[in-house]
Amino acid sequence: MSDHYVHGYSPVEATRLSRQANILSEFIHSNAVFAPGDRIVEVGCGVGSQTVQLAARNPSAQIVGIDRSADSLEQARALVAGHGLNNVQFQQCDASVLPFEDGAFDGAFVCFVLEHLADPEGALRELRRVLKPGAKLHVFEGDHGATIAWPDDPDIHRLVRAATQYQATQGGNAEIGRALTPLLRAGGFHSIQVEPCVAYADLERPQWVEQFTRHTFIDMMKSLRERLAGSGLLDERASELGVAALERAALEGTFSYTFYRAIAFRW
């Protein structure tokens, strides 16, 4: 369980995360607006793909990005510096034990993180502790269960199911999007507003085909091939068939994937 982040820490994955952040930025950031002077914690900031957008869109807020991986934080620091942003600090720690006092933050931002945690409810409770009463929380997570392709193909279902199972063996949940409301309630938040956001690509949306279907979703599936084979969930040949079917949907058809965006407030 030393590697909770199922997609790994390679330079290729960092590039994929950056592309994902760009094509999905309106979904993720359009309503992630905080007040000037607010202190915002970003849990699981990783290599900083979302941090740079959060910081640029909230220039008068102070962002504190936390992550378990020192290497990722190193990359995040370089990315933030490269963007000329000076309202971000980073701290290495685990989401389950935050090194901050109670009520230290005015808001929080959590993107593609809960899906990787063995105890997302516990992490939300710990996050709640370091938030002021009334603080606003933004969450953005995917759900593999709403992966829809045309032409449809059993090979796609096999691959996505194996990816979901693999994430479960790592303690995560690739179908967490649908569970945000009950999770946030259990974690001590109220006035929860969840909104599904569908990333949809077809022949009339070439940018989404390239940036989302190909370089976000298919690249993610490709990055899992060895791990799926190594764990006995799906052999490499079956993974390749799934990827080939996804490539056909990208080339001549349509592809949809649903994310869930939530805003909630600390009691």
Place this chain on the structure above:
Amino acid sequence: MSDHYVHGYSPVEATRLSRQANILSEFIHSNAVFAPGDRIVEVGCGVGSQTVQLAARNPSAQIVGIDRSADSLEQARALVAGHGLNNVQFQQCDASVLPFEDGAFDGAFVCFVLEHLADPEGALRELRRVLKPGAKLHVFEGDHGATIAWPDDPDIHRLVRAATQYQATQGGNAEIGRALTPLLRAGGFHSIQVEPCVAYADLERPQWVEQFTRHTFIDMMKSLRERLAGSGLLDERASELGVAALERAALEGTFSYTFYRAIAFRW
């Protein structure tokens, strides 16, 4: 194949259709705006659930609703009269052979219809024939493949899969939403803009739980129980288990279903 409409023609179904039209009206009608004086054909208007909204939102347009069922058109006439609308006419005919001359209409509206047709591409070509060059077409269809519940349950997947298979035995396609772009291209339309619309219900959206999860989706599944059993696809006990699992998601969890909305233009 005498009964293409898999949900039947009962008064209960007419009530379900009316509720469905109300809760989904913003998705379906918010951008179905036509020019004053336009002549609009609504293919497969059924009992008029969408017709009354289309006519009320486009009071200076002339709507011609067509349907194969004389009984449904009788109900549609009564509904339109009850709403005090005087810009609607009806005509009984099949979508595959429209009794209109070439270029008779300035626009078209098609909602929950292509999913029931054995040859949706042929119907689109015939519709194209009766449209003027440049005419605007609105299409709205569902896709059972993006049915997402929490708590998830294999009984839900079994029920939805059986419903999809049953619709296929009737010549239809309950997963047609994802195919709109290729279908519309093949049917002779261009500048196709498809947008997924997710009907999402959770504890913080009680109106969606009642009007959509319960009285649109679950009621639709209930209406299919006898047919699923009669066709050997799913016995009544299994259908009941699926419905019970959906009721649990309505009561304590979340439910998502994706529709696809398209605007396209006639070459």
